[in-house]
Amino acid sequence: MSIGSLGIKVGMTQIFDEKNACIPVTLIKIGPCIVTQIKTLASDGYNAIQLGFGISQNNKYGLKKLKSTKALQGHLKKSGTPECHFLKEYHINQPEDFELGQKFDITNFLSVQYIDVRGKTIGKGFAGTVKRYGFGRGPMTHGSKNHRAPGSIGAGSTPGRVYPGKRMAGRLGGKQTTIKRLTVLKIDQEENLLVVKGCIPGKPGNLISLTPSVS
Incomplete structure (x- = not known):
């Protein structure tokens, strides 16, 4: 049974198949995760389990942990689990199949061929329209002073304003994104x-969430 898990991006490398074709691959360290809470339709309005993930022994990447408050300590004490630094919920159909303190590790992905990976992309700071959206540039010769400027952003009297969602310069990266149907090559x-x-998504050491792909 595989519902998903938390993990850490270790890094990228390459392997070669039987035809000596180079395949770029990513190494992901899975869990182990522990069930810290079971939510049901009767008590919470939906079925889900909450998984806790601790990195106290492997925090060389400087991940920002959850603040260990008394409320969090009391919440984890109910399930009898050790200190967890990250919590995430995964929707399920049958909550009776799970129990508090149940462990999830890489063995839950032995029969999985494709996974969806969700994580935060690399933040690149403030970027212009050319770098952020791939806009074309202006002339580079004949005295042009409009090389990478955004240019016009709308008409004058009508509509007399800039519509919301206009693609302009701004912060690039640092957002949650999902890469779907990645092939599992080896475990x-x-x-x-x-x-x-x-x-x-992200740099080595990035916290990610994995779920089996829905065919």
Whole structure:
């Protein structure tokens, strides 16, 4: 049974198949995660389980943890789980199949061929329209002073304003995004590593959420 899990992006490398074709891959360290709460339709209005993920022993990437408040400590004490630094819910259909303190690790992905990975992209700061959206530039010769400027952003009297959502310069990256249907190429149970084809959001050490792809 595989519903999803939290993990850390280790980094990228490459492998070669039987035809000596180079395949770019990403290494993901899975869990282990522990069920810290079970939500049901009767008590909470929806069915879900909450997974806790701790990184106290492997926080060399400087991930920002949840603040350990008394409320959080009391919440984790109910399930008898150790200290967790990240919590995330996953919707389920049958909450009776789970129990508090249940462990989820890489063995839950042994039968999974495709996964969806959600994480925060690399933040690149303030960027112009050319870098942010791929806008074309102006002439580079003949005295032109409009090389990478955005140009006109709307008409004058009508409508007399700029419509919301206009693509302009602004902050680039640093947002949650999902990469769908990544192929699982290899599973290393000893190191809890998942090898997937292609790239995933963020830098090495980025916290990510994995779920099996819906066919």
